[in-house]
Amino acid sequence: MLEVRNLVKAFGALRATDGIDLAVREGETHAIIGPNGAGKTTFISQLAGNLVPDSGRIFFAGEDITALKAPRRARKGLARSFQITSIYPEFTALENVALAVQAHAGHSFRFWRPAFADAALTEPARKILDDVGLAPRSGVLAANLAHGEQRQLEVAMALATRPRLLLLDEPMAGMGIEESQRMIAFLGTLKQRHTIVLVEHDMDAVFRLADRISVLVYGRLIATGEPEAIRANPEVRAAYLGEDA
Amino acid sequence: MSRAAIFWLVAAIVLAALPPAVSAIGQPFYIDLVRRIMILAIAAASLNLILGYGGLVSFGHAAYLGIGAYSVGILGVYGITNGWLHWLVAIGASALVAAAIGAVSIRTSGVYFIMITLAFTQMLYYLGISLEVFGGDDGMRLKARSALGIVDLANPVQFYYLCLALMLGVLLLIHRIVHSRFGMVLRAAKSNEARSRAIGFSPYPYRLAAFVIAGAICGLAGALYANHTNYITPGLMSWVQSGDLMFMVILGGIASTAGPMLGAFALVLLEELLKGWTEYWQVILGPLLVLSVIFFKRGLAGIFGRSDA
Numbered sequence: 001m002l003e004v005r006n007l008v009k010a011f012g013a014l015r016a017t018d019g020i021d022l023a024v025r026e027g028e029t030h031a032i033i034g035p036n037g038a039g040k041t042t043f044i045s046q047l048a049g050n051l052v053p054d055s056g057r058i059f060f061a062g063e064d065i066t067a068l069k070a071p072r073r074a075r076k077g078l079a080r081s082f083q084i085t086s087i088y089p090e091f092t093a094l095e096n097v098a099l100a101v102q103a104h105a106g107h108s109f110r111f112w113r114p115a116f117a118d119a120a121l122t123e124p125a126r127k128i129l130d131d132v133g134l135a136p137r138s139g140v141l142a143a144n145l146a147h148g149e150q151r152q153l154e155v156a157m158a159l160a161t162r163p164r165l166l167l168l169d170e171p172m173a174g175m176g177i178e179e180s181q182r183m184i185a186f187l188g189t190l191k192q193r194h195t196i197v198l199v200e201h202d203m204d205a206v207f208r209l210a211d212r213i214s215v216l217v218y219g220r221l222i223a224t225g226e227p228e229a230i231r232a233n234p235e236v237r238a239a240y241l242g243e244d245a
Numbered sequence: 246m247s248r249a250a251i252f253w254l255v256a257a258i259v260l261a262a263l264p265p266a267v268s269a270i271g272q273p274f275y276i277d278l279v280r281r282i283m284i285l286a287i288a289a290a291s292l293n294l295i296l297g298y299g300g301l302v303s304f305g306h307a308a309y310l311g312i313g314a315y316s317v318g319i320l321g322v323y324g325i326t327n328g329w330l331h332w333l334v335a336i337g338a339s340a341l342v343a344a345a346i347g348a349v350s351i352r353t354s355g356v357y358f359i360m361i362t363l364a365f366t367q368m369l370y371y372l373g374i375s376l377e378v379f380g381g382d383d384g385m386r387l388k389a390r391s392a393l394g395i396v397d398l399a400n401p402v403q404f405y406y407l408c409l410a411l412m413l414g415v416l417l418l419i420h421r422i423v424h425s426r427f428g429m430v431l432r433a434a435k436s437n438e439a440r441s442r443a444i445g446f447s448p449y450p451y452r453l454a455a456f457v458i459a460g461a462i463c464g465l466a467g468a469l470y471a472n473h474t475n476y477i478t479p480g481l482m483s484w485v486q487s488g489d490l491m492f493m494v495i496l497g498g499i500a501s502t503a504g505p506m507l508g509a510f511a512l513v514l515l516e517e518l519l520k521g522w523t524e525y526w527q528v529i530l531g532p533l534l535v536l537s538v539i540f541f542k543r544g545l546a547g548i549f550g551r552s553d554a
Contacts, residue, residue, distance in 0.1 A: 048443065074445035086443070088436040099433050103445035108426040109454065115426045161444050 305366030313467020328391030343460025373479030384478030498544025
């Protein structure tokens with residue numbers, strides 16, 4: 001589904017992505033873990049097209065997408081959520097999702113009919129809000145949603161683009177225990193239907209959700225494998241898991 | 246009836262009733278004044294489309310006011326007085342220039358965008374000054390007003406109602422645009438560009454299209470302005486004029502339908518009032534504008550209700 005070959009990105013002397021090779025299989029949930037500063041967000045930004053790699057290639061569904069910008073990749077079915085909440089604060093929850101639906105409903109050079117009175121946009125948006133459990137909050141301005149709800153809204157917007165691959169950058173960031181549990185359960189249902197690349201600090205979530213895990217340390221992948229193999233890997237334990245798992 | 250509906254009904258009735266009312270009290274000067282305000286409101290509304298809804302802080306919007314006015318003036322010199330042709334050229338030339346300026350400047354953002362739009366407009370301003378055949382620095386009287394056939398622009402009252410109709414039409418048009426799919430892309434990109442790109446919108450073509458539409462509408466305002474003053478001058482393209490348009494938008498309420506109209510009325514009426522009192526009116530107007538921006542963050546439209554009324 002997604003294949004990365006020898007990807008390199010350096011900021012000055014810091015090689016934030018240092019020759020990464022990775023293959024994400026169709027249907028799997030592939031977690032990427034690593035200590036702070038390991039280059040996880042840099043890596044996912046290159047996958048989404050927000051950062052241009054210095055060298056290496058990225059293939060999506062067999063096609064070389066290395067040169068494509070973020071909006072083109074999004075239209076091809078690569079959806080991303082952000083580590084730091086990124087929504088449209090002055091639009092309602094429903095409008096946020098309707099915008100994501102609109103982004104994939106052909107061109108938007110339509111000047112006269114009100115967009116949010118268009119059932120072709122609002123109906124799919126309503127359904128997705130229902131799926132993520134935000135339906136009762138659909139009329140609330142996104143700025144006024146609780147933090148956990150905003151994180152859910154992020155995922156809802158990614159889903160609204162009908163993605164073939166979801167790139168989730170720390171969907172649990174800043175959530176309380178209860179909210180996290182709800183999000184994990186929700187992602188558990190998502191993984192039935194979607195291919196997911198999940199960057200997450202919450203080890204509980206990672207080991208419950210991931211089919212395979214890759215461990216990133218200082219820009220290099222030091223291991224990729226099933227959760228049990230990763231848990232048992234001495235190199236991984238030394239570099240990262242030792243402290244908190 | 247909603248507050249917005251009541252507001253528009255009252256505004257339309259007051260503006261429609263104004264010519265007979267001021268004629269009755271022997272002050273026809275106000276027909277002229279309000280007509281000028283309404284023309285400027287059209288220009289300000291077009292700026293609001295890109296500045297208020299698109300987040301494109303253009304500091305050179307007076308360029309299109311000038312292009313529209315010079316279109317009328319220059320065609321007149323060559324004996325072309327057909328008003329519909331005047332409008333067509335004013336709108337078309339403004340759209341073309343906006344497309345060229347926009348194509349370059351929309352690739353930049355922030356302060357660079359402000360400066361580059363200002364620079365382009367200053368170029369046009371100096372071009373106007375250097376055009377000796379068309380009056381150069383002093384400007385030029387129109388050889389003839391635009392001849393529209395159904396409306397006589399030499400008749401102050403007929404011209405007034407034409408401006409009223411066009412202003413309401415433009416405000417409606419922009420209201421529809423900003424609530425359409427197109428407008429949503431524009432507003433979403435202003436609200437959160439990274440998010441827009443991540444869900445698959447490429448803002449550039451939409452911003453450019455909005456820039457061209459805004460330029461075209463302002464070009465029409467320019468054509469009307471030339472007929473209003475019966476005179477064209479490079480001063481129409483000066484940065485002071487661009488700044489006035491920005492002030493109308495900000496004072497009236499950014500990203501609101503009625504804002505540019507309220508801002509145009511407030512700024513011009515205030516100016517007239519202060520001019521009546523003192524020769525140093527700018528000393529009073531400046532601080533007043535600063536205070537209004539500080540205390541009415543949502544502008545005058547914010548007083549009347551929701552920002553998109």
